[in-house]
Amino acid sequence: MHVRKNIPLILLVASVAAAALLITDPYILTMLIFIGIYAIATMGLNLLLGFAGQISLGHGAFFALGAYVSAILTTRFGAPCTAAAALAVALVCAIAWAVGLPCLRLKGHYLAMGTLAFGEIIHITLNAEVELTGGPSGIAGIPVLSLGPFSADSDARYFLIVWCVFIALFVLTRNIINSRPGRALQALHGSEQAAGAMGIDVAGMKLTVFVLSAAYAALAGVLYVHFVAFVSPQAGDIMFSIKMVTMVVAGGMGHLWGGLLGAALLTVLPEMLSYFEDYDMLIYGGILLAMVMFMPGGLTQGLARLSGALRARRTAVRPGAVTGGRTEDPVPRRTAQ
Amino acid sequence: MKKLCTVIMGCMLLSLAAPAAFAAEPYRIGAIFAVTGPAAWLGEPQKNTVKMLEEQINAKGGINGRKIEVIVEDSVGDEAKAVLAFKKLVERDKVAVVIGPSRSGPAMAVKPLAERSRVPLIACAAAEAIIKPVSPWVFKTAQNDADAARSIFDKARSMGIKRMAVISSTDAFGDAGRKQLKAIAPDYGIGIVADETYVPSDTDMTAQLTKIKGTDAQAIINWSIVPAQTTVLKNRTQLGITLPFFQSHGFGNINYARSAGAAADGVLFPQGRILAVDTVAADHPQKAVIAQYKKDYEAAYKTDVSAFGGYAWDALMLAVDALKSVGDDRAKIRDYLEARKNFVGVSGVFNFSADNHVGLGQESFEMLTVRDSNFIVAK
Structure with a gap:
């Protein structure tokens, strides 16, 4: 079959399995758990931002809502984790649908402002509804994920759960992109008028992908809250929304691996740079700036150019034949395998 | 190209797995402060304070003939980052005790970890939820x-x-x-x-x-x-x-x-009296400690001393006090802190007990007033 096309995915599955068996350092496992959680959220945002071309600065709020609903259901009402998680994702889908209906009529900066306002409303509500959400003090003592006799009470087990969820969603996302609706999404990124003329339900398509990406964020929020066991309104504030967008852009918009690479980069880099003590922020900012200047298409594009250049040299083909390298491409290459 | 992505990812996993350099000599104390980010006004004086104290203590030959090493992690005031920082300090750096975080949210996020990994935590944040209900392993130095x-x-x-x-x-x-x-x-x-x-x-x-x-x-x-x-x-x-x-x-x-x-x-x-050092009565038990801290801090950093830095002073010196008396066994440090009475700190005189892990009462506050844009003790 398509073994060759599936090699990266197979390698990912193998390295997750190997990591689960070999890595025992809780610090690294924790970092990998956070990377997995952020990667799930950014994969959803990438669908919206990279594939459908719709910006959202309110996805942190969906993350926070998923986290809070699950936290409230398990701590106040003693609901089992799986039921709480399912309900949280379903509720966030409903909210995203209600928000998306008016918001997605907006375009460009206005859509960004609209979603930003939504995020801020959720943030204020979480702070003010003290009876329900605990207000600024948050909710503590949230139970760890469990299903029947199986409880994800160790870092290694939680790592496995997060990454299994990621891989399942990865396959799902890939299938969506390679299907008819996926191509419709990419068409409306190129030109909404042209997409409409070809018979694509533009408004319906946008709403569907908005709700879907919110569901990813909510699921990430659920995984976050049952791992950290504490949640405060800070969990999904505006800074987190912006961080998610940064992850997508740094990783590669409109590229399946983009979300994962961006999440890994923005989580690992600050940790590594802490060795430089006072200069870490300077170096971190410098790296991000350099990436924007020299790799506007993100890590995936940068790596594609690098491997393309290497291959070109090896096969002694003219450098001009390198593919996927031009930064001025009006429509970013959206590749998915 | 996809292959390359995956290879890079694999490399990343491997590089993370490389063990940190290992040195057993000094007593290691971990610190989690919001050094940068929106709460930097809290975290920066705290970092400055512990770095200054580390230098002073080591210049005098350390404690029990061993130097101390304070490893400061920046939480940016973020809960997820505080969790990561805590695991790093405990699992890699093998610290004996953790001080901080600076803010209440991160402190609450770290609290269950301190319990599970049985590491004494001395928080520098104010929320009462940090010590109520009392967790055997969690203390705090900011007043209620x-x-x-x-x-x-x-x-x-x-x-x-x-x-x-x-x-x-x-x-x-x-x-x-x-x-x-x-x-x-x-x-x-x-x-x-x-x-x-x-x-x-x-x-x-x-x-x-x-x-x-x-x-x-x-x-x-x-x-x-x-x-x-x-x-x-x-x-x-x-x-x-x-x-x-x-x-x-x-x-x-x-x-x-x-x-x-x-x-x-x-x-x-x-x-706290740290804000009005000059007008605190000369015979007050805290006078010597706060006067010294203010003098050293303002000489070292050319900026006003703050109550927030004082929380870090108390947390670090409590940890040092415990290390001096019982060494770096985590359980012994915990027991020692819980039984500690009359520890003269910057925020007040601490008296811990099994059901009081803040150790400060109302008497740690002094009624202050303002005269000509200066803080003085109210008559």
Whole structure:
């Protein structure tokens, strides 16, 4: 079959399995758990931002809502984790649908402002509804994920759960992109008028992908809250929304691996740079700036150019034949395998 | 190309797995502070303080013949990052005790980890939830809000005040204080006759103060930690209100007194003695400690000493005190801290017990006032 096309995915599955068996350092496992959680959220945002071309600065709020609903259901009402998680994702889908209906009529900066306002409303509500959400003090003592006799009470087990969820969603996302609706999404990124003329339900398509990406964020929020066991309104504030967008852009918009690479980069880099003590922020900012200047298409594009250049040299083909390298491409290459 | 992505990812996993350099010589203390980010005004003086103390202690040959090493991790005030920092300090750096985080949210996120991994944690944040319910492994060095409220009511009662007006900001700090004031006032036989609020971004509080002026309040309490609180002071002077005026411990930043100018004169507020070192009685048990800390800090960093840095001073010196007495066995440090009495710190004199893991009471607050944009102890 398509073994060759599936090699990266197979390698990912193998390295997750190997990591689960070999890595025992809780610090690294924790970092990998956070990377997995952020990667799930950014994969959803990438669908919206990279594939459908719709910006959202309110996805942190969906993350926070998923986290809070699950936290409230398990701590106040003693609901089992799986039921709480399912309900949280379903509720966030409903909210995203209600928000998306008016918001997605907006375009460009206005859509960004609209979603930003939504995020801020959720943030204020979480702070003010003290009876329900605990207000600024948050909710503590949230139970760890469990299903029947199986409880994800160790870092290694939680790592496995997060990454299994990621891989399942990865396959799902890939299938969506390679299907008819996926191509419709990419068409409306190129030109909404042209997409409409070809018979694509533009408004319906946008709403569907908005709700879907919110569901990813909510699921990430659920995984976050049952791992950290504490949640405060800070969990999904505006800074987190912006961080998610940064992850997508740094990783590669409109590229399946983009979300994962961006999440890994923005989580690992600050940790590594802490060795430089006072200069870490300077170096971190410098790296991000350099990436924007020299790799506007993100890590995936940068790596594609690098491997393309290497291959070109090896096969002694003219450098001009390198593919996927031009930064001025009006429509970013959206590749998915 | 996909292959390359995956290879890079694999490399990343491997590079992470490489063990950190290992050295067993010094006593290791971990610290999690919000050194950068929106709460840097808390974390920066804390980092400065522990770095200064580390240098001083090592210059004197360390403790028990071993140097100390304080490993500071920046949480950026973020809960997820605080969790990561804690695991790094405990699992890789193998610290004996962790001090911080600076903010209440991150402290609450780290609390269950301290319990599970059985590492003593000395938080520098204020929320009572950190030590209530008491976790055997978690302590804190910042005073409780309720004690600030009690200090205000004590002073008011001694002035013969029976009716007070409350005005507070609508943020976490203001809201928590407002609730404490309303809950505690009846214990002191004081009635709250007005309960006004303002949004931290408000630029005029004349309306709220006019309303208060119309009541029979004998004094006003303004509970806030944001700059808007100085506007209340200015508006009060403009309206010619001369009632005794109380502020919360959130007023404990010399810049607030400076920005309010003459309008701040005579304002009363409870805070740690570190803010008014020169006017603390010479025979006070804390005098020597706070005078030394202020002198050293201001000489080293050319900036005003703050109460927040003091929380870190207390946390680090408590850890050092424990290491000196029982070595770096985590369980022994925990037991030692819980039984520690009469530890003279910057924020107060600590007396821990099995059901009190803050160790500070109302007496750690001194009633301060403002004269010519300086904090002094109120008579």
